[in-house]
Amino acid sequence: MADQRDPFSDDREQSGVKTVAAEGTEVPLLLRLRDVKKTCKDTKNFSNDNPLMIVLHSEANSRSVRQLPIETDPPDHTEYRALVEPIFRKPKDAAYQAGIRDLVRRLVDDSIDLKEVEVVRGFALPLQSRALARLLGVADAEAEEWISWGIHVFRDQQLGPKGSELDQYILAKLEATAGSDADDFFSVLNRLEFRGRELTLEEKHGFANMAFAGGRDTVIHTVSSIVVHLAEQQDALSFLRDDEGRINTAAEEYVRFVSPLTVISRTCPHQTDIHGVTVEAGERVGLCWPSANRDATVFKSPDSVVLNRSPNPHVGYGFGVHNCLGQHQARAIIRSLLSELCDRLERVELLEAIPELEHESSYTRQVGYKLARVRFHARQP
Amino acid sequence: MPQVTYITPDGEQVTVEARRGDLMTLAVKHGVAGIEGNCGGVCACGTCHVQVDESWFEKAGPASDDELGVLEFEDSAGPTSRLSCQIKLTAELDGIVVRVVG
Numbered sequence: 001m002a003d004q005r006d007p008f009s010d011d012r013e014q015s016g017v018k019t020v021a022a023e024g025t026e027v028p029l030l031l032r033l034r035d036v037k038k039t040c041k042d043t044k045n046f047s048n049d050n051p052l053m054i055v056l057h058s059e060a061n062s063r064s065v066r067q068l069p070i071e072t073d074p075p076d077h078t079e080y081r082a083l084v085e086p087i088f089r090k091p092k093d094a095a096y097q098a099g100i101r102d103l104v105r106r107l108v109d110d111s112i113d114l115k116e117v118e119v120v121r122g123f124a125l126p127l128q129s130r131a132l133a134r135l136l137g138v139a140d141a142e143a144e145e146w147i148s149w150g151i152h153v154f155r156d157q158q159l160g161p162k163g164s165e166l167d168q169y170i171l172a173k174l175e176a177t178a179g180s181d182a183d184d185f186f187s188v189l190n191r192l193e194f195r196g197r198e199l200t201l202e203e204k205h206g207f208a209n210m211a212f213a214g215g216r217d218t219v220i221h222t223v224s225s226i227v228v229h230l231a232e233q234q235d236a237l238s239f240l241r242d243d244e245g246r247i248n249t250a251a252e253e254y255v256r257f258v259s260p261l262t263v264i265s266r267t268c269p270h271q272t273d274i275h276g277v278t279v280e281a282g283e284r285v286g287l288c289w290p291s292a293n294r295d296a297t298v299f300k301s302p303d304s305v306v307l308n309r310s311p312n313p314h315v316g317y318g319f320g321v322h323n324c325l326g327q328h329q330a331r332a333i334i335r336s337l338l339s340e341l342c343d344r345l346e347r348v349e350l351l352e353a354i355p356e357l358e359h360e361s362s363y364t365r366q367v368g369y370k371l372a373r374v375r376f377h378a379r380q381p
Numbered sequence: 382m383p384q385v386t387y388i389t390p391d392g393e394q395v396t397v398e399a400r401r402g403d404l405m406t407l408a409v410k411h412g413v414a415g416i417e418g419n420c421g422g423v424c425a426c427g428t429c430h431v432q433v434d435e436s437w438f439e440k441a442g443p444a445s446d447d448e449l450g451v452l453e454f455e456d457s458a459g460p461t462s463r464l465s466c467q468i469k470l471t472a473e474l475d476g477i478v479v480r481v482v483g
Contacts, residue, residue, distance in 0.1 A: 248423070298450065311423055313447050
């Protein structure tokens with residue numbers, strides 16, 4: 001049975017491609033790091049201009065708007081992205097990072113020495129939501145509503161389809177902030193201009209939809225995977241404490257190892273051959289990030305978490321012009337989390353962990369955890 | 382202390398000095414325009430791309446395979462391109478000049 005953390009290894013080594021059924025066709029997934037990077041760079045022959053189809057399966061049942069900027073190609077993409085880049089770059093600021101660290105500290109305060117913490121919904125979900133409130137410049141209380149939406153804003157397995165609730169929320173916020181000169185995300189969206197005109201409601205909706213959907217389950221799965229790994233590798237915390245530079249290398253390594261997004265697709269305007277698999281014009285290929293991040297021709301011991309791995313040329317945040325807009329936020333969260341856990345915890349005790357599995361026609365892959373019960377043991381001063 | 386001169390995409394010359402470290406971290410610390418260092422120096426993001434002045438390239442050394450795996454997809458990469466996170470500051474590099482690609 002294939003390793004559910006890396007069900008692509010045999011195909012990656014042998015052919016470099018694995019097909020998977022999606023929307024009535026067999027979509028070839030690119031599995032090797034160099035192939036993935038090369039495809040990311042070729043935006044003319046591998047297009048993002050295919051609304052609702054950016055992930056493996058169509059999102060037509062859960063949203064109706066084109067996500068911006070991702071579901072566009074240059075030059076439109078370049079200009080759309082530039083509009084919101086200042087918001088998503090806020091986490092590069094030291095004061096902002098201190099705020100995220102404070103947020104993590106308070107979550108750890110609430111969790112430490114409790115009999116148990118359920119990491120996915122009791123720690124990672126509130127962390128992601130409250131951090132997003134900081135990024136979007138809205139009141140902390142807003143995050144409590146987002147927490148009630150569950151892990152994935154479109155399809156939480158426990159709470160059912162939630163897309164319409166997100167749509168209603170976004171549209172209400174855009175309406176409530178019309179004419180506002182405030183600095184929150186929705187007010188800013190209302191003031192932005194694209195090529196000399198105001199953004200349409202659909203464009204604003206598309207930006208907001210992306211902001212809520214893009215970094216939610218990905219961050220949550222990464223955080224839960226980190227906590228479980230720290231419990232499974234009892235020497236990891238002390239290893240990280242020995243050298244402050246390891247917080248950064250570990251943050252990158254966890255993203256490589258977890259690779260919380262399995263596939264992003266590209267649409268081929270012309271018939272294309274992918275390692276012997278014909279892709280008809282208008283059909284799609286998949287960029288398989290977790291597979292690329294375990295390419296043994298690039299990464300030594302790719303199946304191990306090497307906390308001081310450097311260089312680490314992973315593509316956990318994508319590659320090329322569409323690289324992850326929320327990467328600065330994700331890094332701020334992960335680095336703060338690791339720093340705080342190193343400072344505060346003696347160890348993490350694992351009580352129970354149930355992997356979250358993605359079942360597709362040709363593979364089953366673990367992506368984070370459905371549930372992870374742990375106990376945080378305080379470090380003695 | 383070894384000195385490094387960065388020539389930014391706007392043509393500004395910024396000279397800084399440090400005892401140790403890498404050229405990306407030093408640039409970020411001093412706010413050199415065009416160097417982001419998003420990945421913190423693990424050769425993942427390519428946001429610290431510089432072109433080493435030809436007269437310094439031999440001392441700085443060529444790009445590693447991991448760097449080349451990023452640089453080959455950079456539109457403005459040239460024969461002296463390096464990721465500055467992979468250039469460690471040493472006494473031998475005192476006075477090095479690099480052009481920030483941005």
